[in-house]
Amino acid sequence: LYPLSILRDGHRQVYAASNNENVYTDLWKGPFYGFKDVTETYQRTEDPIRVKPLNIYYHFYSGEHLASLRALQRAFHYAAKQSLHKIHTSEYIRMVEDYFATRIRSIDGGFAVTTGGHLRTVRFDDTARTLDRSRCQGVSGAKREKGSLYVFLDAGSDHKIVFTNASEAARR
Numbered sequence: 001l002y003p004l005s006i007l008r009d010g011h012r013q014v015y016a017a018s019n020n021e022n023v024y025t026d027l028w029k030g031p032f033y034g035f036k037d038v039t040e041t042y043q044r045t046e047d048p049i050r051v052k053p054l055n056i057y058y059h060f061y062s063g064e065h066l067a068s069l070r071a072l073q074r075a076f077h078y079a080a081k082q083s084l085h086k087i088h089t090s091e092y093i094r095m096v097e098d099y100f101a102t103r104i105r106s107i108d109g110g111f112a113v114t115t116g117g118h119l120r121t122v123r124f125d126d127t128a129r130t131l132d133r134s135r136c137q138g139v140s141g142a143k144r145e146k147g148s149l150y151v152f153l154d155a156g157s158d159h160k161i162v163f164t165n166a167s168e169a170a171r172r
Helices: 034-044 066-080 089-101 166-171
Strands: 005-008 011-014 103-107 110-114 121-125 139-145 148-153 158-164
Touching: 005 089, 011 089, 034 066, 139 158
Parallel strands: none
Antiparallel strands: 005 011, 103 110, 110 158, 121 148, 139 148
């Protein structure tokens, strides 16, 4: 897996979220069905927690061979069955850039998060804590999945994520 980006000559070069078919086909020398293995990459970067976005990066010549076309169709069928939030590449690039510019500091009961407005999700792993909605700012929602709490931020730049214990929330 490649990192989100690298710094090159003072500029951030954002990598695609997934490898293209060249990696799976030995630079298009074959086997031309090799891109079928991209679904295994998607699965391995999803569980136990998502570490890379799912994208299908391919070139027009994937239609050159029946085997490569079938591998591409397999990737699309797999993606169609997933619960995904679709974004454009340009949006992904802004999110990656924002990731490196985001600042997080501790505050009473949680965290203050300053973003450029493009990074819209913060994940907290292995926590039983819940949000104290009355004290949160710039938080549009949350979802618990696979032991992690995903907190969704609005398009603003200043956010406060404040937690309460589940037992405290039940008493209110």
